[in-house]
Structure formats: structure tokens, C-alpha cells
Amino acid sequence: MNNHYHDSFGNKYNIVLVAFTIRIPFIFHRHPSHAEENGTYYGALPDRCQGIEFDAIALDEKGNALFFKDEYLWNGYHGPAQLSNESFKELDDIHGIGHVDAAFRMHNIDNPDDHDHIYFFLDDKVFSYYNQSLEDGYPKDIQQDFPQVPSHLDAAVECPKGECVTDSVLFFKGHDVHVYDIATKTVKVKTWPNLPVCTSVLRWLEHYYCFHGHNFTRFHPITGEVNGPYPKDARHYFMRCADFGHGGGYQTPKCSDVKIDAITSDDAGKTYFFAGPIYARQDTARDGLHAFPITRGWKEVTNGVDAVFSYTGKLYMIKVRDDQVYIYKGDAHYSLIEGYPKTLREELGIEGHVDAAFVCPSEHTVHVIQGQNIRNIDLIATPRVVTQDVPLMLSGIDAAMCGSDGIKMYKGSQFYHYENMVTLTSRIAQMPQNITGSMFGCRD
Numbered sequence: 174m175n176n177h178y179h180d181s182f183g184n185k186y187n188i189v190l191v192a193f194t195i196r197i198p199f200i201f202h203r204h205p206s207h208a209e210e211n212g213t214y215y216g217a218l219p220d221r222c223q224g225i226e227f228d229a230i231a232l233d234e235k236g237n238a239l240f241f242k243d244e245y246l247w248n249g250y251h252g253p254a255q256l257s258n259e260s261f262k263e264l265d266d267i268h269g270i271g272h273v274d275a276a277f278r279m280h281n282i283d284n285p286d287d288h289d290h291i292y293f294f295l296d297d298k299v300f301s302y303y304n305q306s307l308e309d310g311y312p313k314d315i316q317q318d319f320p321q322v323p324s325h326l327d328a329a330v331e332c333p334k335g336e337c338v339t340d341s342v343l344f345f346k347g348h349d350v351h352v353y354d355i356a357t358k359t360v361k362v363k364t365w366p367n368l369p370v371c372t373s374v375l376r377w378l379e380h381y382y383c384f385h386g387h388n389f390t391r392f393h394p395i396t397g398e399v400n401g402p403y404p405k406d407a408r409h410y411f412m413r414c415a416d417f418g419h420g421g422g423y424q425t426p427k428c429s430d431v432k433i434d435a436i437t438s439d440d441a442g443k444t445y446f447f448a449g450p451i452y453a454r455q456d457t458a459r460d461g462l463h464a465f466p467i468t469r470g471w472k473e474v475t476n477g478v479d480a481v482f483s484y485t486g487k488l489y490m491i492k493v494r495d496d497q498v499y500i501y502k503g504d505a506h507y508s509l510i511e512g513y514p515k516t517l518r519e520e521l522g523i524e525g526h527v528d529a530a531f532v533c534p535s536e537h538t539v540h541v542i543q544g545q546n547i548r549n550i551d552l553i554a555t556p557r558v559v560t561q562d563v564p565l566m567l568s569g570i571d572a573a574m575c576g577s578d579g580i581k582m583y584k585g586s587q588f589y590h591y592e593n594m595v596t597l598t599s600r601i602a603q604m605p606q607n608i609t610g611s612m613f614g615c616r617d
Contacts, residue, residue: 218254219245222414224387229276229328230373234289234303238375238411243272251413261293263300263307275329275373281340281355297324319344321360322351330374330381332394336506343394345371345383350397365397369404375411378454379506382411393506428615431586431608435481435529436572439488439503446613447572449477473509474499480530480572482539484552489539491517493527521550522558529582533575533594540594542570547598563598583608 219225219242229241240247245254257273275294281287290308293300298312299319315322319342328345337343337352344351347370350363369390371383382389388404389411408417435447444455452467467474471490480491488507490499497514498521501507517523521541529542532552538560541548545568549561572583580597582589587605591597610617 219243221247221254221412222408222417224408226386227373227384229273229293230375230384231276231291232278232375232377233291233305234278239276239291240412241273241276241373247412250411260305261300261302261307263312275326275344277329277331277342277374279342280331280333283340283356292318292329294326294329319353320358322353328371328374328383330376330394332376332381336376336379336394338395343374345374363397365392367399368392368397426615428608428610428613428617429586431613431615433572433583435478436574436583437481437483437488437531438574438576439483440486441503444574445481445488447478447481450475471499471501471507471509473514480527480541482530482532484532484537484539489530491527491530493517493525496524520557522556523548523550528570529573531573531575531580533580534577540573540575542573544568565598566600566602 225242227240227242231239237249244257246257247254273293273295277292279287279290291302297315299315300312301308315324322344323346326344326346330343332341332343334340340355342353348364348366352361369385373384375382381394382391387407389407390399390403392399408414433446433448438444446453474490478490479493482489486503488501488503496516499514500510530539532539537553539550539552545565547563547565548559550557551560570582570584574581580591586608589603589605
């Protein structure tokens with residue numbers, strides 16, 4: 174079954190099987206009516222598909238995207254506008270609020286009482302909400318919660334450690350960016366003249382988007398650098414609008430059509446799925462999966478991968494057709510280690526085709542699957558050598574991953590689950606299980 178696939182940046186691919194579905198909200202569809210079905214509104218509501226410059230955008234504690242304009246908000250990537258004070262009742266005439274200047278979802282894991290709270294800014298005031306309830310003591314003067322941060326902001330966005338130097342919040346005012354260190358409560362001011370003046374900013378899966386007019390520009394959160402053909406029209410990507418969209422009529426594949434080339438999870442618990450020239454990453458079930466070209470995260474790796482595995486904070490990517498192993502430092506923004514890529518023999522002491530590879534938690538052995546053999550390679554040894562060859566009952570494996578729940582071997586649209594290496598290499602046959610929508614979001 175041939176499908177046309179468009180990724181999140183407008184690139185088009187022809188692939189035989191889409192390896193996984195993604196909870197991408199940006200697909201073509203007919204825009205809903207301006208009147209809510211329940212009859213709450215009878216007049217015309219603002220229509221974001223007409224081209225709106227949003228006042229603020231933020232994710233809530235459940236991962237839903239909230240878009241604000243004047244006294245209205247849109248909850249999610251499709252559907253009509255509603256009054257903001259229906260969800261956040263204090264945003265009303267009592268407090269003199271007809272709109273918000275900026276909003277963000279706090280990332281502060283060290284402080285559970287603050288983590289995932291949503292902050293709204295208006296003029297010189299700040300409001301803190303959790304589960305749509307205003308926290309006691311709010312609103313406050315901005316300076317009480319965020320010393321040295323100016324009033325009358327244009328936008329704000331959270332920036333966790335690893336993406337920024339420390340857990341931070343970026344406050345935008347004109348071309349100036351006030352980088353607020355959450356732990357020390359200090360501010361450093363940067364000026365990014367090459368970035369448009371942002372009226373709202375959204376962080377989505379470690380990517381940062383500046384919204385201006387009805388367009389957006391992706392930027393680096395430390396340098397403000399912009400790479401790629403920007404600006405782009407937000408209606409193609411961040412909402413569902415008739416006559417817009419980069420999905421090209423893309424339909425979520427059936428689970429029976431799913432096939433992945435490689436899979437792994439890193440030390441931070443993020444899971445990566447690879448298929449053809451694209452990959453998807455899942456941080457949490459809350460924020461879902463989202464697809465990108467592989468070259469977006471690992472620019473040196475083109476035309477897909479054959480196997481991947483994670484070890485000691487690094488990501489190993491194997492491309493057999495080129496006889497190369499790439500190793501990347503596992504920071505928020507991956508960087509290729511100097512001296513790589515190297516050949517399979519140089520790095521792992523093997524040659525030939527590789528079907529899959531995996532490392533189990535707290536172990537120092539990579540298990541490389543070649544046909545119906547598993548080759549165990551000691552990753553501590555220098556040079557690395559095969560310490561054991563073990564026959565495998567299965568053949569035609571596409572991908573494999575080891576985690577706290579055991580080992581999963583993927584073959585087409587099915588997988589085999591083993592408790593450990595002992596059961597994997599035993600002569601006891603396991604029954605295949607079907608990949609389900611709860612795993613990859615495909616249609617059961």
C-alpha cells in the first residue's frame with residue numbers, strides 16, 4: 174500500500190508502509206461551524222482559520238494546547254472559540270481582564286507545587302492556575318514571582334535544563350529576551366534582532382516556535398538562531414482549516430500496516446521510533462507522538478537507519494548499507510561525536526547486515542541481531558569484540574528494544590515479548606502479539 178507522507182515541516186515522502194501513526198493535530202479537514210452545538214453561542218465567534226495573531230499559546234497540565242485571542246480561547250488544534258472565563262473563571266470583568274499578554278506552562282520538577290502550573294500575564298500582573306483553578310494569593314505583581322522581569326510582555330515560554338543551560342523561562346518583549354533562571358531567580362537579557370517580534374511562543378517536543386501575525390518561525394532557545402525556510406503559515410500546521418494543511422489527505426494507517434525500522438529509548442525515558450526517512454518521539458503519553466525528518470535531529474544521517482540503541486547517554490545509529498556507525502551525545506540537541514561515523518568493524522567488531530540492536534538497562538552489552546543469531550558485544554572492552562554468539566528461533570526481525578518490562582522484538586505489524594535474555598534465547602516459542610493503537614496510535 175503506497176502512501177504519500179508529509180512531515181511536520183512540509184516535506185513529502187513516498188513510503189510503502191507508514192511505520193507508526195502520530196498524534197499530529199495538523200491534518201486537512203473541514204473547519205467547524207461558528208456556533209457551538211450546545212447552543213452556548215449564537216453570534217459569530219472569531220475564526221482562527223481567517224488568520225489570527227494570537228495573544229498567547231501554552232500547553233496545559235494535560236498537554237492540551239490553548240490558543241488565546243482577546244477574551245477567547247481555542248482548546249486544542251480544532252474546534253470553535255470559547256470565552257476564556259468559561260475555563261478560567263477569574264479572567265473576567267472582575268479583574269478587568271479582556272485578554273492575556275503571555276502564558277506558559279511551568280517546568281520545575283524540583284518544586285512539585287509549581288511544576289505544570291500555567292502562568293498568565295496581563296500588564297503588570299501574573300496569574301497562576303492548576304487544573305483551571307486560580308492558586309491562592311493570585312493575581313500578584315509580576316515582580317513578586319519573577320524579579321527583574323518587565324511588565325507588558327509580548328510572550329513567554331518554558332525552557333527546561335538541557336534545552337536551556339538551566340531550568341528557565343524566556344520572556345519576550347520586542348526583540349529583547351529576558352532569560353529567567355528559575356532556581357536563582359536571576360535574569361539575563363539577550364537581543365535577537367533576526368527573530369520576528371513574537372506575540373506568542375510555543376514549546377513543542379523540544380522545538381520552539383515564535384508566532385507573529387498568522388505565521389510562525391522556529392528558533393533555537395539559547396541563540397535565537399533561525400534555520401530553514403521561515404516564516405510559515407500557522408494554519409498549515411497548528412490548526413485544522415479548510416484549504417490549509419500539509420497532510421495531503423494523509424490517513425492514519427491501520428495497525429496491520431505498521432512496520433518500524435528501529436526503536437530505542439534513552440536515559441531520560443524518551444522513546445524513538447524510526448521508519449524510512451522519518452522518526453517519531455514520545456516523551457510522555459500526555460504529549461503524544463510527533464513526526465520529524467531524521468535529519469532534523471541527526472543531520473548527518475540520511476535515508477533512514479537499520480538499527481539504533483542507547484548506551485551511557487549516547488545514541489548509536491547503524492546504517493548497514495553505508496557500513497557506518499554514528500554516535501551522538503544524548504543532549505536535548507544531539508551532536509555527533511568527533512571522529513564519527515566509523516565502520517561496523519571499527520566500532521563494534523562485526524561485519525554484515527544488522528537487523529536490530531538493543532542494550533538492556535544497567536548492562537554493558539549490546540545484543541546485535543543478524544539473521545537468526547544474536548551477537549553479544551562487550552561495550553566496555555577495547556577494542557570491542559563479540560563475546561558470545563547465540564542462535565535465535567525468530568528470523569526477519571525489524572527492530573528490538575529492552576526495557577524494565579522485558580524485551581520486545583518487532584516483526585512487521587506484530588511483536589514478541591520476552592521476560593529476559595534467557596527466555597529470548599530458549600527453544601520455547603512465543604506467540605506473536607499484534608501492535609495496537611495504544612502502542613503507536615494506529616487504527617486497530
